[in-house]
Amino acid sequence: MKGLFQKLLREKAETTEEKKGERRYSLSHLNSYKQVQKRSLIGWIVAQCAAALHLEDEKREALFFMALTTENFEQIEDEMIRELMQLGHLAVEWIDKNAIIEEEMKSIQPTFLSKELMNRVFNNIQSDVKFNEKKIDVNEDIWEVYRDVIYAATHGKFLLISKNDLENYLKGELLCEVEIVERSDIPKARTEAKNSFLDHEIKASKMMSYTLVISEAVTNVLKHANSGKMSIYKKDAAFYVVVQDDGAGFPLKILPKTTLMAGFSTKVSLGQGFTLMMKIADQVVLETSPSGSTLILILDGKKEEKHEHI
Numbered sequence: 001m002k003g004l005f006q007k008l009l010r011e012k013a014e015t016t017e018e019k020k021g022e023r024r025y026s027l028s029h030l031n032s033y034k035q036v037q038k039r040s041l042i043g044w045i046v047a048q049c050a051a052a053l054h055l056e057d058e059k060r061e062a063l064f065f066m067a068l069t070t071e072n073f074e075q076i077e078d079e080m081i082r083e084l085m086q087l088g089h090l091a092v093e094w095i096d097k098n099a100i101i102e103e104e105m106k107s108i109q110p111t112f113l114s115k116e117l118m119n120r121v122f123n124n125i126q127s128d129v130k131f132n133e134k135k136i137d138v139n140e141d142i143w144e145v146y147r148d149v150i151y152a153a154t155h156g157k158f159l160l161i162s163k164n165d166l167e168n169y170l171k172g173e174l175l176c177e178v179e180i181v182e183r184s185d186i187p188k189a190r191t192e193a194k195n196s197f198l199d200h201e202i203k204a205s206k207m208m209s210y211t212l213v214i215s216e217a218v219t220n221v222l223k224h225a226n227s228g229k230m231s232i233y234k235k236d237a238a239f240y241v242v243v244q245d246d247g248a249g250f251p252l253k254i255l256p257k258t259t260l261m262a263g264f265s266t267k268v269s270l271g272q273g274f275t276l277m278m279k280i281a282d283q284v285v286l287e288t289s290p291s292g293s294t295l296i297l298i299l300d301g302k303k304e305e306k307h308e309h310i
């Protein structure tokens with residue numbers, strides 16, 4: 001990597017005459033102000049990561065320059081620099097949609113940077129960017145405050161998402177699907193869920209806990225809505241239990257108490273439900289609006305370890 005930095009700095013300093021008219025670097029791939037703005041932000045993020053890694057000023061400047069002039073990050077030969085650029089690109093996408101950085105980081109496994117360092121850098125830059133942007137949607141700002149506060153207060157156990165984020169959770173192998181219309185559908189959903197867990201060799205104690213919270217979630221469909229549906233997906237080492245309904249949704253103002261105060265209950269709340277779910281699930285995810293809600297329970301899907309007896 002040291003050699004690449006030296007080469008980049010040397011070439012950057014050479015004049016056009018010295019290169020005999022050859023143009024080594026070009027910005028022709030940046031066709032709009034928005035693209036220039038995005039690449040500049042990537043360069044700034046990468047430079048800040050480099051600063052956190054205690055790289056020299058010249059190297060940080062070289063990385064910023066590279067973020068602007070490299071047409072395709074995938075073609076960068078140095079693995080560390082390629083990873084920095086790719087992570088910078090991802091960070092810009094997360095910042096653009098004002099995502100929770102810690103949540104997005106779960107999907108990546110960086111080789112050269114620690115997640116702790118990246119969280120710190122990305123969150124600081126996200127705060128700077130959003131602070132300086134003109135606020136245009138007060139309701140959206142309020143929703144994001146609720147989302148971030150609840151996420152932080154539950155240590156990431158409860159995540160409020162928008163409808164646009166739902167598709168990320170409806171992926172993987174579909175194990176079962178049950179329509180929830182009447183009381184008899186509750187034990188049916190519980191049985192289908194249990195069979196799915198049995199097929200994947202989940203130990204009995206876990207399975208009992210899982211079917212308990214699923215029963216709670218499905219029961220609440222009929223309490224607070226006319227109908228709904230339960231689906232279970234298997235993705236990597238986790239089950240995604242998706243419970244959708246056509247109810248009136250959860251008002252934002254009650255969500256902090258519903259998620260943070262055990263036993264809190266109103267006509268539209270789950271009472272003990274969310275508290276129990278957060279104890280058993282790895283994470284509880286909720287999308288809610290006046291047209292209905294989608295509750296997602298992310299459950300540990302690792303198989304039971306079998307020990308041989310000697």
